[in-house]
Amino acid sequence: MIYLDNSATTKPHIEVLKTYQTVASEYFANPSSIHRLGGEVEKLINKAKEQVASILKVKSSEVFFTSGGTESNNLAIKGIAYRYQNRGKHIITTQIEHPSVLEVCKFLEANGFKVTYLPVNEHGEISLQDLEKALTNETILVTIMHVNNEIGTVQPISDIADMLIQYPKTFFHIDHVQGFGKLPLPYDHKGIDSVTISGHKIHGLKGTGCLIKKESVSLAPLFHGGQQEQGNRPGTENVAGAVSLAKAARLAKESQTNYDQLYRYQANLREVLEQYDQVTINSPKHGAAHILNFSVKGFKPEVLIHAFMDEGIVVSTKSACSSKQNEPSHVLLACGIDQSDASSAVRVSMNLDQKAEDIESFLQTFNNIIRQYENVMG
Amino acid sequence: MIYDHVLIRYGELALKGKNQKFFINKLRSNVQKALSDFPNLSIKGKRDHMYILLNGQDYEEIIERCKDIFGIQSFSLAIKVENDEEKIKEAVLEAILLEEGKTFKITAKRPNKNFPIPSQQMNQVLGGHILRNTEGWTVNVHNPDVEIRVEIRHDATYITSKKIPGKGGLPVGSTGKSLLLLSGGIDSPVAGYLTMKRGVQLEAIHFHSPPFTSDRARQKVEDLAQTLTKFGGEIKLHLIPFTDIQQKIFQNAPENYGMTIMRRVMLRISEQVARQREILSITTGESLGQVASQTMESMHAINEVTNYPIIRPLVAMDKVDIINISKQINTYDISIRPYEDCCTIFVPKAPKTRPRREKVNQFEAPIDFTDEIEKAINDMETVTFKSSKQNQGDIYDELF
Numbered sequence: 149m150i151y152l153d154n155s156a157t158t159k160p161h162i163e164v165l166k167t168y169q170t171v172a173s174e175y176f177a178n179p180s181s182i183h184r185l186g187g188e189v190e191k192l193i194n195k196a197k198e199q200v201a202s203i204l205k206v207k208s209s210e211v212f213f214t215s216g217g218t219e220s221n222n223l224a225i226k227g228i229a230y231r232y233q234n235r236g237k238h239i240i241t242t243q244i245e246h247p248s249v250l251e252v253c254k255f256l257e258a259n260g261f262k263v264t265y266l267p268v269n270e271h272g273e274i275s276l277q278d279l280e281k282a283l284t285n286e287t288i289l290v291t292i293m294h295v296n297n298e299i300g301t302v303q304p305i306s307d308i309a310d311m312l313i314q315y316p317k318t319f320f321h322i323d324h325v326q327g328f329g330k331l332p333l334p335y336d337h338k339g340i341d342s343v344t345i346s347g348h349k350i351h352g353l354k355g356t357g358c359l360i361k362k363e364s365v366s367l368a369p370l371f372h373g374g375q376q377e378q379g380n381r382p383g384t385e386n387v388a389g390a391v392s393l394a395k396a397a398r399l400a401k402e403s404q405t406n407y408d409q410l411y412r413y414q415a416n417l418r419e420v421l422e423q424y425d426q427v428t429i430n431s432p433k434h435g436a437a438h439i440l441n442f443s444v445k446g447f448k449p450e451v452l453i454h455a456f457m458d459e460g461i462v463v464s465t466k467s468a469c470s471s472k473q474n475e476p477s478h479v480l481l482a483c484g485i486d487q488s489d490a491s492s493a494v495r496v497s498m499n500l501d502q503k504a505e506d507i508e509s510f511l512q513t514f515n516n517i518i519r520q521y522e523n524v525m526g
Numbered sequence: 527m528i529y530d531h532v533l534i535r536y537g538e539l540a541l542k543g544k545n546q547k548f549f550i551n552k553l554r555s556n557v558q559k560a561l562s563d564f565p566n567l568s569i570k571g572k573r574d575h576m577y578i579l580l581n582g583q584d585y586e587e588i589i590e591r592c593k594d595i596f597g598i599q600s601f602s603l604a605i606k607v608e609n610d611e612e613k614i615k616e617a618v619l620e621a622i623l624l625e626e627g628k629t630f631k632i633t634a635k636r637p638n639k640n641f642p643i644p645s646q647q648m649n650q651v652l653g654g655h656i657l658r659n660t661e662g663w664t665v666n667v668h669n670p671d672v673e674i675r676v677e678i679r680h681d682a683t684y685i686t687s688k689k690i691p692g693k694g695g696l697p698v699g700s701t702g703k704s705l706l707l708l709s710g711g712i713d714s715p716v717a718g719y720l721t722m723k724r725g726v727q728l729e730a731i732h733f734h735s736p737p738f739t740s741d742r743a744r745q746k747v748e749d750l751a752q753t754l755t756k757f758g759g760e761i762k763l764h765l766i767p768f769t770d771i772q773q774k775i776f777q778n779a780p781e782n783y784g785m786t787i788m789r790r791v792m793l794r795i796s797e798q799v800a801r802q803r804e805i806l807s808i809t810t811g812e813s814l815g816q817v818a819s820q821t822m823e824s825m826h827a828i829n830e831v832t833n834y835p836i837i838r839p840l841v842a843m844d845k846v847d848i849i850n851i852s853k854q855i856n857t858y859d860i861s862i863r864p865y866e867d868c869c870t871i872f873v874p875k876a877p878k879t880r881p882r883r884e885k886v887n888q889f890e891a892p893i894d895f896t897d898e899i900e901k902a903i904n905d906m907e908t909v910t911f912k913s914s915k916q917n918q919g920d921i922y923d924e925l926f
Contacts, residue, residue, distance in 0.1 A: 167925045182865070184741035191745070192922060199926055209859065391925055398926065 150506045153464045154349075155297050155326060155439055155497035160396075161351040167395045168353060172388035179385055180374070193387050196394035203397050204335040204343075206360055212377045213390045216357035217325040217346035218248040219370070221291075223359055223381065224321045224342040225252045227367030228289045229261060235317055236286030242266045242274050243482040244301070245293055249323055250478075253291075262286070271432035272301030272483050276311060287318045294327035298479040298495060299431045300439030302331060309339030319365055325349055329400030330407055330438060330500070341365045345397075347389070351499070352396030356389040406500040410437035413498060413507045420511050424518060428489055430480055438498045441480075443489040447521070452494050455517045461510055463496050528624070529603035532588060533677075533684050534576040537599030537694050550576070552725075553597040553697035559759055560591050560913065572681065574637070577604070589690065594756055596723050597700070598692030602675070604684040609641055614648075615655045617685045618674055622656050622663065625687060627671025629664050630656065634676040641678045652676065696725030698758040704837055705800045706730045706809045707792065708763070710746045710867040713811030713840055715754060715857040716848050720839035721809045722758040729805060730754075730761055731796055733768040735868045743865040748909065753857050755913040764799055765907045768792075768868050771898045778893045781874040786881040787890055788872075789828045795899055797832045799906070807835040813848065814841050823880040830883055 151159065171192065177185035179193050194208070201208040214220045229239065241253050243265045253263045264282045266274045274292070283290075290312060295302050305322060312320045319341040324333060329350040335343060341364060347356030361367065361380070373382030414437050421427045421442055430441040444452060449465040456463050476490035496510065534557070542549050554571040557578070561567055566581040567588075578588065585603060592601050605621060607613040622630060634648035643651065652674075653665055677684045706718040708730040718728050732747045744765070751763045771791055779787050796808050812820045829836065840848055852858040 170925060182740055182742050184745075187742045187745045191749075192925070195922060195926065395926055 150461045152496045154499040158351045168392040196390040199394040212359045220344035220359040221248040230368035232288045237261045238286040240264045240290045244479040291321040293323040295436045299441040300435035309337045313339040347393045350400040356393040403500040440496045443492045531604040532578040533604040534601045552700040596695035597697035602686035604686045625672040629666035629670045630672045631670035636678045638680045695723035699727045701725035703805045704807045704809045712861040717811035731764045733868045735769040738871045782878045785877045790831045809837040827881040
């Protein structure tokens with residue numbers, strides 16, 4: 149099997165699974181218990197925090213373990229919105245965010261907040277001028293994703309952070325789920341207040357993730373309960389999950405150097421796919437290396453997905469979190485791509501250990517499928 | 527070519543006269559230990575500076591560690607070239623290309639007077655070379671975005687840009703050993719840190735009274751000792767079982783003098799441990815007037831039992847300043863964990879804030895601690911902490 153759906157989820161690393169199993173079976177005590185067993189488990193969770201913090205160059209008191217990307221985004225956005233609503237009720241985001249940001253914003257809109265959804269150009273990039281124009285005295289939060297999950301656009305996070313330093317009232321949250329372990333982000337930048345990280349996109353486990361929250365921000369918690377995670381995320385800690393996340397993060401960092409070869413793979417994919425008249429490449433040229441989105445005229449994406457699957461190759465349509473709705477991709481529509489291309493997009497997403505042969509097989513299979521079905525579909 | 531050296535500048539170390547060599551060797555071995563997990567490096571200690579040859583090693587982590595080594599006044603990433611005008615020009619040009627900004631300044635120094643071109647003239651030669659070969663850079667001698675330093679030394683010329691401040695102080699181990707009374711509170715780790723800053727190698731002693739004190743309190747002290755190794759390498763922590771002695775004091779001494787007597791017994795034990803281990807002084811986190819046991823009268827009454835020097839680095843410091851340091855050195859969050867130590871159990875409702883020596887002696891006279899003290903020292907447990915990078919044997923390591 150050739151797995152090219154790594155932006156939906158990745159295969160857990162065997163070492164990560166081993167860690168999870170050992171911690172879950174041997175270090176099961178509650179870290180809040182005062183006996184020695186509890187102490188050992190608390191040590192593990194602290195060490196997990198330190199490891200994540202040192203990889204990101206933040207303080208370990210700024211790492212909060214959560215159940216993953218959706219929870220981290222909810223916690224940061226609602227947390228800031230409700231904590232600081234007395235300062236203003238305006239939030240700025242983009243039109244191409246992940247549902248775990250967009251739907252939170254819509255929910256807040258229905259509950260008395262005002263939200264500006266910044267438009268993007270044909271590459272999926274926002275403009276700094278648009279952002280600057282949208283900022284008002286009421287703006288308490290800007291939330292923007294680092295790498296887009298459908299097409300791989302990389303937003304100018306550092307420039308946005310530089311700009312937002314001059315707006316001390318406005319917090320800046322980044323959905324870093326698709327960027328973590330792949331593209332650098334200046335986590336310690338003063339203009340960045342919180343960052344979402346997910347475990348299962350970096351060969352960690354589902355149900356693991358964290359929110360980096362700087363000391364400059366305080367949050368209204370989503371849950372109420374005990375004092376775990378400084379009260380920001382009550383509930384007995386998922387220690388095995390936290391330690392496995394720390395391990396996944398270390399392994400991801402160690403293989404980050406492999407990322408550059410994905411640019412070569414993407415260039416190869418583009419070069420070949422562009423030769424087909426039916427194909428339109430939807431991903432921007434200067435986007436992330438690991439994601440390539442394209443549409444094939446006349447082919448329903450499900451047909452392609454199934455045909456690939458029959459050949460042992462796994463690719464997907466838009467984002468897994470939206471793919472069950474039978475609608476064109478909101479990301480592609482925002483980029484100005486027409487309704488039919490926006491409804492027929494296929495995404496190839498690679499991992500850091502992808503082999504050049506995988507790409508070759510994919511292209512060969514693509515050719516076979518097109519030749520086999522073009523008369524029927526065309 | 528990118529930065530291939532770290533240039534380390536000494537502070538008062540350079541002034542140590544005949545002992546200078548000893549101090550420099552000590553610093554070099556401390557730097558070596560702190561960076562022992564980077565086998566590619568080579569470290570050379572010269573009379574007026576030290577340098578680390580990176581041999582292709584990434585410098586970020588090395589910079590972070592150098593910031594925590596006592597005895598380093600400042601350090602910089604450097605390009606090392608021969609004392610040759612053309613080579614220096616070439617390297618300066620490469621250094622500026624790594625920088626961001628619009629304005630620059632060259633500061634040449636020539637400790638090696640054999641080099642034919644004086645510093646002032648060198649500034650002009652090198653500035654001119656950059657202006658001719660780059661676009662967008664202009665000279666600003668008063669407030670430049672980037673300052674390129676050129677140090678023409680005897681062995682070679684070092685070209686550096688940013689000067690990163692070190693922690694100062696003296697290399698740990700260069701001025702002897704002290705036994706730190708480590709309680710688990712905010713003050714004692716800070717006292718240990720400041721003592722290490724003056725070149726002292728620490729061992730630590732902790733009194734615990736299970737089951738009145740918990741495993742978590744012990745854990746706290748172990749974590750503090752581990753944290754302090756970052757600044758001073760290995761630390762031995764001696765754990766003294768104190769339950770019997772505390773119970774005996776509680777049963778036999780007047781309640782309001784219990785604290786004073788307890789402190790005196792701790793000091794007697796500490797002196798004996800120090801003597802056994804050939805340690806010449808005791809360090810405590812006492813700060814004058816902070817709590818009942820730290821009044822002038824109290825120190826006077828407690829200090830009577832030993833004539834070993836007691837180093838009290840915090841004696842004249844305000845609590846807020848102590849807390850600030852503890853946050854900087856990452857001991858604060860450990861210290862505030864809410865577990866009782868032996869100083870907070872059996873606390874009298876109204877401890878004597880102004881104990882008197884003759885009274886203490888009178889109350890203490892009928893209580894014989896000899897056997898208990900001997901037993902406590904015999905049952906002492908010693909745990910050795912190495913700087914975390916060296917703790918390879920940690921049972922948890924494979925989980926991470």
